[in-house]
Amino acid sequence: MADYTLSITTERPYEETVTAVREQLAEAGFGVLTEIDLRATLKAKLDVDVPPQVILGACRPQLAHQALQAEPSIxxxxxxxxxxxxxxxxxxxxxxxxxxMMTSFVEAPSDALRAVSEDARTRLLVALAAVGA
Known part of the structure:
Protein backbone atom coordinates (compact mmCIF):
# COMPACT_ATOMS: atom_id res chain seq x y z
CA MET A 1 0.00 0.00 0.00
CA ALA A 2 1.31 3.43 -0.89
CA ASP A 3 1.49 6.01 1.90
CA TYR A 4 -1.17 8.13 0.22
CA THR A 5 -3.77 5.41 -0.34
CA LEU A 6 -5.99 3.08 1.63
CA SER A 7 -5.92 -0.35 -0.01
CA ILE A 8 -7.36 -3.84 0.13
CA THR A 9 -6.91 -6.89 -2.07
CA THR A 10 -9.89 -9.17 -2.40
CA GLU A 11 -10.35 -12.61 -3.87
CA ARG A 12 -13.32 -11.54 -5.96
CA PRO A 13 -13.59 -11.09 -9.70
CA TYR A 14 -13.28 -7.52 -10.97
CA GLU A 15 -16.94 -6.90 -11.97
CA GLU A 16 -18.21 -8.29 -8.67
CA THR A 17 -15.76 -6.06 -6.81
CA VAL A 18 -16.82 -2.94 -8.72
CA THR A 19 -20.43 -3.65 -7.74
CA ALA A 20 -19.45 -4.25 -4.10
CA VAL A 21 -17.40 -1.03 -4.00
CA ARG A 22 -20.33 1.00 -5.34
CA GLU A 23 -22.66 -0.57 -2.77
CA GLN A 24 -20.28 0.01 0.14
CA LEU A 25 -19.54 3.58 -0.89
CA ALA A 26 -23.30 4.22 -0.88
CA GLU A 27 -23.59 2.58 2.55
CA ALA A 28 -20.88 4.96 3.78
CA GLY A 29 -22.81 7.94 2.42
CA PHE A 30 -20.76 8.53 -0.74
CA GLY A 31 -22.17 8.98 -4.22
CA VAL A 32 -20.18 8.27 -7.35
CA LEU A 33 -19.93 11.51 -9.35
CA THR A 34 -17.51 10.37 -12.03
CA GLU A 35 -16.30 7.14 -13.55
CA ILE A 36 -13.25 6.67 -15.75
CA ASP A 37 -12.77 3.31 -17.42
CA LEU A 38 -8.98 3.33 -17.74
CA ARG A 39 -8.88 0.17 -19.83
CA ALA A 40 -11.25 1.58 -22.45
CA THR A 41 -9.65 5.04 -22.39
CA LEU A 42 -6.09 3.77 -22.83
CA LYS A 43 -7.20 1.42 -25.60
CA ALA A 44 -8.99 4.21 -27.43
CA LYS A 45 -6.30 6.86 -26.98
CA LEU A 46 -3.07 4.83 -27.08
CA ASP A 47 -4.13 1.45 -28.47
CA VAL A 48 -2.64 -0.30 -25.44
CA ASP A 49 -4.13 -3.15 -23.47
CA VAL A 50 -4.21 -2.99 -19.69
CA PRO A 51 -6.14 -5.06 -17.17
CA PRO A 52 -9.62 -3.82 -16.25
CA GLN A 53 -9.42 -0.73 -14.05
CA VAL A 54 -11.87 2.00 -13.13
CA ILE A 55 -11.55 5.25 -11.20
CA LEU A 56 -14.69 6.16 -9.26
CA GLY A 57 -14.93 9.77 -8.11
CA ALA A 58 -16.72 9.40 -4.77
CA CYS A 59 -18.21 12.32 -2.88
CA ARG A 60 -20.11 12.80 0.36
CA PRO A 61 -21.59 16.27 -0.20
CA GLN A 62 -21.76 17.13 3.50
CA LEU A 63 -18.04 16.45 3.94
CA ALA A 64 -17.12 18.23 0.71
CA HIS A 65 -19.01 21.31 1.85
CA GLN A 66 -17.35 21.28 5.27
CA ALA A 67 -13.91 20.87 3.69
CA LEU A 68 -14.55 23.75 1.28
CA GLN A 69 -15.63 26.00 4.14
CA ALA A 70 -12.43 25.18 6.02
CA GLU A 71 -10.12 25.46 3.00
CA PRO A 72 -11.59 26.55 -0.37
CA SER A 73 -8.56 25.34 -2.36
CA ILE A 74 -9.17 21.79 -1.14
CA MET A 101 -3.45 13.36 3.17
CA MET A 102 -5.60 16.46 2.54
CA THR A 103 -4.16 18.06 5.64
CA SER A 104 -0.60 17.50 4.42
CA PHE A 105 -1.23 19.87 1.51
CA VAL A 106 -2.33 22.73 3.76
CA GLU A 107 0.28 24.76 5.62
CA ALA A 108 -1.75 25.09 8.81
CA PRO A 109 -4.76 22.78 8.58
CA SER A 110 -7.68 23.77 10.76
CA ASP A 111 -9.38 21.48 13.25
CA ALA A 112 -12.41 21.55 10.95
CA LEU A 113 -10.40 20.25 8.00
CA ARG A 114 -8.82 17.58 10.19
CA ALA A 115 -12.28 16.48 11.36
CA VAL A 116 -13.54 16.23 7.77
CA SER A 117 -10.54 14.21 6.65
CA GLU A 118 -10.85 11.87 9.64
CA ASP A 119 -14.57 11.34 9.01
CA ALA A 120 -14.00 10.63 5.31
CA ARG A 121 -11.07 8.33 6.11
CA THR A 122 -13.11 6.34 8.64
CA ARG A 123 -16.00 5.96 6.19
CA LEU A 124 -13.69 4.78 3.41
CA LEU A 125 -11.93 2.30 5.70
CA VAL A 126 -15.28 0.81 6.71
CA ALA A 127 -16.32 0.54 3.05
CA LEU A 128 -13.02 -1.08 2.04
CA ALA A 129 -13.19 -3.53 4.94
CA ALA A 130 -16.70 -4.57 3.90
CA VAL A 131 -15.57 -5.12 0.31
CA GLY A 132 -12.64 -7.20 1.52
CA ALA A 133 -14.74 -9.31 3.90
Whole structure:
Protein backbone atom coordinates (compact mmCIF):
# COMPACT_ATOMS: atom_id res chain seq x y z
CA MET A 1 0.00 0.00 0.00
CA ALA A 2 1.31 3.43 -0.89
CA ASP A 3 1.49 6.01 1.90
CA TYR A 4 -1.17 8.13 0.22
CA THR A 5 -3.77 5.41 -0.34
CA LEU A 6 -5.99 3.08 1.63
CA SER A 7 -5.92 -0.35 -0.01
CA ILE A 8 -7.36 -3.84 0.13
CA THR A 9 -6.91 -6.89 -2.07
CA THR A 10 -9.89 -9.17 -2.40
CA GLU A 11 -10.35 -12.61 -3.87
CA ARG A 12 -13.32 -11.54 -5.96
CA PRO A 13 -13.59 -11.09 -9.70
CA TYR A 14 -13.28 -7.52 -10.97
CA GLU A 15 -16.94 -6.90 -11.97
CA GLU A 16 -18.21 -8.29 -8.67
CA THR A 17 -15.76 -6.06 -6.81
CA VAL A 18 -16.82 -2.94 -8.72
CA THR A 19 -20.43 -3.65 -7.74
CA ALA A 20 -19.45 -4.25 -4.10
CA VAL A 21 -17.40 -1.03 -4.00
CA ARG A 22 -20.33 1.00 -5.34
CA GLU A 23 -22.66 -0.57 -2.77
CA GLN A 24 -20.28 0.01 0.14
CA LEU A 25 -19.54 3.58 -0.89
CA ALA A 26 -23.30 4.22 -0.88
CA GLU A 27 -23.59 2.58 2.55
CA ALA A 28 -20.88 4.96 3.78
CA GLY A 29 -22.81 7.94 2.42
CA PHE A 30 -20.76 8.53 -0.74
CA GLY A 31 -22.17 8.98 -4.22
CA VAL A 32 -20.18 8.27 -7.35
CA LEU A 33 -19.93 11.51 -9.35
CA THR A 34 -17.51 10.37 -12.03
CA GLU A 35 -16.30 7.14 -13.55
CA ILE A 36 -13.25 6.67 -15.75
CA ASP A 37 -12.77 3.31 -17.42
CA LEU A 38 -8.98 3.33 -17.74
CA ARG A 39 -8.88 0.17 -19.83
CA ALA A 40 -11.25 1.58 -22.45
CA THR A 41 -9.65 5.04 -22.39
CA LEU A 42 -6.09 3.77 -22.83
CA LYS A 43 -7.20 1.42 -25.60
CA ALA A 44 -8.99 4.21 -27.43
CA LYS A 45 -6.30 6.86 -26.98
CA LEU A 46 -3.07 4.83 -27.08
CA ASP A 47 -4.13 1.45 -28.47
CA VAL A 48 -2.64 -0.30 -25.44
CA ASP A 49 -4.13 -3.15 -23.47
CA VAL A 50 -4.21 -2.99 -19.69
CA PRO A 51 -6.14 -5.06 -17.17
CA PRO A 52 -9.62 -3.82 -16.25
CA GLN A 53 -9.42 -0.73 -14.05
CA VAL A 54 -11.87 2.00 -13.13
CA ILE A 55 -11.55 5.25 -11.20
CA LEU A 56 -14.69 6.16 -9.26
CA GLY A 57 -14.93 9.77 -8.11
CA ALA A 58 -16.72 9.40 -4.77
CA CYS A 59 -18.21 12.32 -2.88
CA ARG A 60 -20.11 12.80 0.36
CA PRO A 61 -21.59 16.27 -0.20
CA GLN A 62 -21.76 17.13 3.50
CA LEU A 63 -18.04 16.45 3.94
CA ALA A 64 -17.12 18.23 0.71
CA HIS A 65 -19.01 21.31 1.85
CA GLN A 66 -17.35 21.28 5.27
CA ALA A 67 -13.91 20.87 3.69
CA LEU A 68 -14.55 23.75 1.28
CA GLN A 69 -15.63 26.00 4.14
CA ALA A 70 -12.43 25.18 6.02
CA GLU A 71 -10.12 25.46 3.00
CA PRO A 72 -11.59 26.55 -0.37
CA SER A 73 -8.56 25.34 -2.36
CA ILE A 74 -9.17 21.79 -1.14
CA UNK A 75 -11.59 21.55 -4.07
CA UNK A 76 -8.58 20.54 -6.17
CA UNK A 77 -8.47 17.29 -4.18
CA UNK A 78 -12.15 16.47 -4.58
CA UNK A 79 -13.78 14.04 -5.15
CA UNK A 80 -12.20 11.11 -3.33
CA UNK A 81 -10.83 8.83 -6.03
CA UNK A 82 -11.40 5.12 -5.54
CA UNK A 83 -9.63 2.78 -7.96
CA UNK A 84 -10.74 -0.79 -8.65
CA UNK A 85 -8.07 -2.77 -10.54
CA UNK A 86 -8.05 -6.39 -11.70
CA UNK A 87 -4.84 -8.24 -10.87
CA UNK A 88 -6.06 -11.67 -11.96
CA UNK A 89 -9.19 -13.60 -12.80
CA UNK A 90 -10.31 -13.74 -9.18
CA UNK A 91 -8.17 -11.07 -7.50
CA UNK A 92 -8.91 -7.37 -7.39
CA UNK A 93 -7.22 -4.42 -5.69
CA UNK A 94 -9.24 -1.49 -4.37
CA UNK A 95 -7.39 1.71 -3.49
CA UNK A 96 -8.68 5.06 -2.32
CA UNK A 97 -6.85 8.32 -1.89
CA UNK A 98 -6.36 8.66 1.87
CA UNK A 99 -8.36 11.73 2.94
CA UNK A 100 -5.93 12.23 5.83
CA MET A 101 -3.45 13.36 3.17
CA MET A 102 -5.60 16.46 2.54
CA THR A 103 -4.16 18.06 5.64
CA SER A 104 -0.60 17.50 4.42
CA PHE A 105 -1.23 19.87 1.51
CA VAL A 106 -2.33 22.73 3.76
CA GLU A 107 0.28 24.76 5.62
CA ALA A 108 -1.75 25.09 8.81
CA PRO A 109 -4.76 22.78 8.58
CA SER A 110 -7.68 23.77 10.76
CA ASP A 111 -9.38 21.48 13.25
CA ALA A 112 -12.41 21.55 10.95
CA LEU A 113 -10.40 20.25 8.00
CA ARG A 114 -8.82 17.58 10.19
CA ALA A 115 -12.28 16.48 11.36
CA VAL A 116 -13.54 16.23 7.77
CA SER A 117 -10.54 14.21 6.65
CA GLU A 118 -10.85 11.87 9.64
CA ASP A 119 -14.57 11.34 9.01
CA ALA A 120 -14.00 10.63 5.31
CA ARG A 121 -11.07 8.33 6.11
CA THR A 122 -13.11 6.34 8.64
CA ARG A 123 -16.00 5.96 6.19
CA LEU A 124 -13.69 4.78 3.41
CA LEU A 125 -11.93 2.30 5.70
CA VAL A 126 -15.28 0.81 6.71
CA ALA A 127 -16.32 0.54 3.05
CA LEU A 128 -13.02 -1.08 2.04
CA ALA A 129 -13.19 -3.53 4.94
CA ALA A 130 -16.70 -4.57 3.90
CA VAL A 131 -15.57 -5.12 0.31
CA GLY A 132 -12.64 -7.20 1.52
CA ALA A 133 -14.74 -9.31 3.90
Missing amino acids: AALLPCNVVVRSVGETTTVVEAFDPA
